[in-house]
Amino acid sequence: MSLAVKYRPKNFNEHIGQEHIVKALKRALREKRISQAYLFSGPRGVGKTTTARILAKALNCESFNDIIENPCGTCSSCKDIENSRHIDVIEIDGASNRGIDEVRQIRENVKFLPVRGRYKVYIIDEVHMLTIEAFNALLKTLEEPPKHVVFIFATTDPQKIPPTVISRLQRYDFKPISIFEIVQRMNEIIRIENIEIEEKAIEEIARRSEGSLRDALVLLDQMRMFCDGRITYKDVLNILGSIEREKLENLLKEIFSRNVNKALSILNDILQKNVSILDFIREFNEFLFDVFKEVLENRRKDYKKEDLMLILNLALEMESSIRYSITPKMWLEFFISKMCFMPKTIEIMNILENYNIVYKKSENEVKEDKPLTLKDKLLDYFEKQNPIILGLISSSEILEEENKIKFLFNSEYTYNSAKEYIDEIKKALNLLYNYKEVEILMKEVNPIVEKLINELGLVREES
Secondary structure, three states: OOHHHHOOOOOHHHOOOOHHHHHHHHHHHHOOOOOOEEEEEOOOOOOHHHHHHHHHHHHHOOOOOOOOOOOOOOOHHHHHHHOOOOOOEEEEEOOOOOOHHHHHHHHHHOOOOOOOOOOEEEEEEOHHHOOHHHHHHHHHHHHOOOOOEEEEEEEOOHHHOOHHHHOOOEEEEOOOOOHHHHHHHHHHHHHHHOOOEOHHHHHHHHHHOOOOHHHHHHHHHHHHHHOOOOEOHHHHHHHHOOOOHHHHHHHHHHHHOOOHHHHHHHHHHHHOOOOOHHHHHHHHHHHHHHHHHHHHOOOOOOOOHHHHHHHHHHHHHHHHHHOOOOOHHHHHHHHHHHHHOOOOOOOHHHHHHHHOEEEOOOHHHHHHOOOOOHHHHHHHHHHHHOHHHHHHHHOOEEEEEOOEEEEEEOOHHHHHHHHHOHHHHHHHHHHHOOOOEEEEEEOOOOHHHHHHHHHHOEEEOOO
16 A cells, blocks of 8 residues: 555544644534535645545544544544445546536435435545536536535636636635645654655655645655665655755856856756756756745845846746757756856946935935934024025035035036025024034036936935
8 A cells, every 4th residue: 555545644633734724624513514515726635635535524423423523533434435435425536527417417316315424425526627517517506505415626726617616615725735744744654664764865755745745655655666775865866856956056156156167067967867957947946946035034145136036037037938949958058058147236326336325315214314414403494594595505515624614506506596695504504503614616517427316316425
């Protein structure tokens, strides 16, 4: 017996990775609020059909006088449901029984009371494969089903089910099982089965299963058949065609070093070890995204997030371009070379820092700045005294020298206006700081810098 079948959960307590669904179903059973029709949707191997069987057991468990939130798993009813031979629990493959005739047969049979259990349960797997006519034939039965019947539909593609059908179902979305939970469950099974395997190999199997516990156990079975004695990490890589993270790290390092020859050499070395081009692209893109997340979370500092975004964008373009190419290896080498020549990002502020330019601050940021400058105090003073001088001071650059203040203006108009109000400015300065001399000057203007200031919304930082 395969490990996936042997260690299939027998009750809700053994179920892993779908706590939100288990909690909801157990509460519904405990409070006797049973829906007449359920839809279990989600990726393969995450427990949809298993959950349907456990629910059927809970509805028909013979160890108790009524439905129970967690079936015993030991009575004859639970065992028969587990082995797919209970007369009142009917499992149907939607892919091979997809026509209107099969649905008509179901409609006729639901009229009859259950022979042995409390409920007659119909589990239809891959229900999205039914024809439109078959779905239409089911509508009336789903809308007004007999009280003794429960329908449980399982699907990996709920988008293909008509909305009129989905609206009549209580839907539960199953999520991929985390790598941590898969590794934890595999370790339990490995201890029971006395399998010798490296911890790193377990993690690689869990990663390759893509959230499917069933796939992970199938792969573990495959490894056990292939390896004599201890299962090593290298065995797993060889059989599954996986790539060592160290090689992907080296490849990314050479890409950022712009060393095309070394990058292509590492690529060819990887492809020679039982790795298909599509598998390489998938693993490389996953690796890039993992690195990007690590940089975002400040867990590594060796790459800039902006540079990784450019590489990731090119990697996604590579994936879509190569998938249907008749010369995939040539295009793969082209894209890796293109990544090597990708220009690095430069922050605009690094270019402008020599010109003493910064982004405009918000009012809140300005209020938080401490202490207040001479210009801030002048603005506060003239806000109440003279709005014209307030505008002139706001547009000026102020330089403080020993017992002397210089006001620098960009335009001739503001320069001439300021000269007209020089006496009032002197009066304010004497009042605030006891300055004796004030000088009004025109500022030298760099046209290129001024254009950058206007187009990018920048302002000069005060000296």
